[in-house]
Amino acid sequence: MIRTISPNRASFGRCSACTVRSFSICGALDQSDLVEFERIARHVHLAPNEALFTAGQLAQSVHNVAAGVARLYKLLPDGRRQVVGFALPGDFLGMAPSDRYSFSADAVDSVTLCRFSREAFTHFIAQRPHFLIRINEFAARELMLAQEQMLLLGRRTAEEKVASFLVGWRKRLAHIGDERQTIALPMSRQDIADYLGLTIETVSRTLTRFEREKMLIIVAGGVRLLDPGRAAAMAAA
Numbered sequence: 001m002i003r004t005i006s007p008n009r010a011s012f013g014r015c016s017a018c019t020v021r022s023f024s025i026c027g028a029l030d031q032s033d034l035v036e037f038e039r040i041a042r043h044v045h046l047a048p049n050e051a052l053f054t055a056g057q058l059a060q061s062v063h064n065v066a067a068g069v070a071r072l073y074k075l076l077p078d079g080r081r082q083v084v085g086f087a088l089p090g091d092f093l094g095m096a097p098s099d100r101y102s103f104s105a106d107a108v109d110s111v112t113l114c115r116f117s118r119e120a121f122t123h124f125i126a127q128r129p130h131f132l133i134r135i136n137e138f139a140a141r142e143l144m145l146a147q148e149q150m151l152l153l154g155r156r157t158a159e160e161k162v163a164s165f166l167v168g169w170r171k172r173l174a175h176i177g178d179e180r181q182t183i184a185l186p187m188s189r190q191d192i193a194d195y196l197g198l199t200i201e202t203v204s205r206t207l208t209r210f211e212r213e214k215m216l217i218i219v220a221g222g223v224r225l226l227d228p229g230r231a232a233a234m235a236a237a
Contacts, residue, residue, distance in 0.1 A: 014038060023090040023176060024064055028134035040120040046070075046107035053094065054104045061115050062094035068111030069186050073194070074103050083195040085145060086169075086187060089176055092138050094118075109186045153197045156237070161196045162206045163234035166216075166223065185222040 015038040021027055029037055044063070046052060052063065055074060070087040084103055087093055093113075096102055116124075125132050148168065152161055170183050178184065185192075189207075193200045207223065210216045215227045225231055 014043070015041075018066065020066055020089040020176065025092050025131070025134050025138055026064065028131055029128075033128060033131070037124065040116055040124060042115045044113045044115045046111040046113070048107055048109050050107050050111075052105040052107065052111075052113070053101050055101055057101050059094060059096040059099055059101045060118055062092065062118055062121050063116075064114040065089050065091045065093065066112045066114055069108040070105050070111055070113075071108050071187065071191060072103050072105050081194050082197075083191055084149065086191075086195070088172055092135070095135070095139070108191070149195070152195075158196075158198055158202050158206050159209070160234050160237050161198060162192075162203060162210070163231045165192060165196060166225070167228075167231050167235040170225070170228075182219055182224045183222045 015021065015026060015034045016031070018024070018026075026034065026037055043066075044052075046068070052070060053059075053061075065087050067089055070091075070093065071083060072085040072087060072093075073081050073083045075081055086108065087105070093105055094101065125135065152164055156164070166183060169185070173179070173184065189203050190200045192198075193203045196203070207216070207218060211218050215225070215230055217224045217226060
């Protein structure tokens with residue numbers, strides 16, 4: 001069950017202390033804007049696999065991810081699932097071009113978000129043109145990620161797809177300050193397969209092959225790259 005926390009006097013200042021603000025949309029706001037931004041926010045907590053919104057649902061809210069990883073996907077007419085992306089802390093979700101969401105989103109692990117009603121958010125933007133520039137930057141980044149996934153789903157071998165996913169995911173984690181040697185993979189092998197257009201068996205075999213060839217080590221909760229140069233070369237192929 002989604003838990004929503006309304007702002008109160010004691011909770012104000014949460015935005016100023018937010019650890020992901022510098023790489024979120026709200027990084028463009030000054031202190032006075034943050035006070036108003038926090039006033040219209042609702043803090044939402046999702047349990048693993050809990051739905052945030054579904055494709056076709058009225059897009060009444062937008063969301064900023066504060067913690068955890070969200071899975072973005074579409075269901076194909078034949079019932080198959082295509083994962084279209086994974087949202088990390090700092091990512092912004094829900095600005096649908098129409099009045100309904102075009103994809104579904106749920107939690108991979110425990111997720112915390114800031115939720116804004118679409119009406120209040122639109123009104124907030126209208127009064128702050130500099131904030132709209134920030135949102136456009138995020139939209140451009142989303143377009144770049146979508147183009148990269150189209151390339152992934154194209155004429156690439158399974159090995160190139162998996163290597164590209166690992167390298168790209170590592171860069172995204174580094175962007176939010178996670179530069180550990182181990183690449184955290186909270187999503188399942190099935191999630192990765194549905195993102196890359198592969199079967200779960202192919203993803204598992206490919207990772208095992210990479211480990212056997214000493215390109216990486218499979219560890220609890222992720223992988224550790226031993227030969228990042230080779231992985232980068234495969235990703236660029």
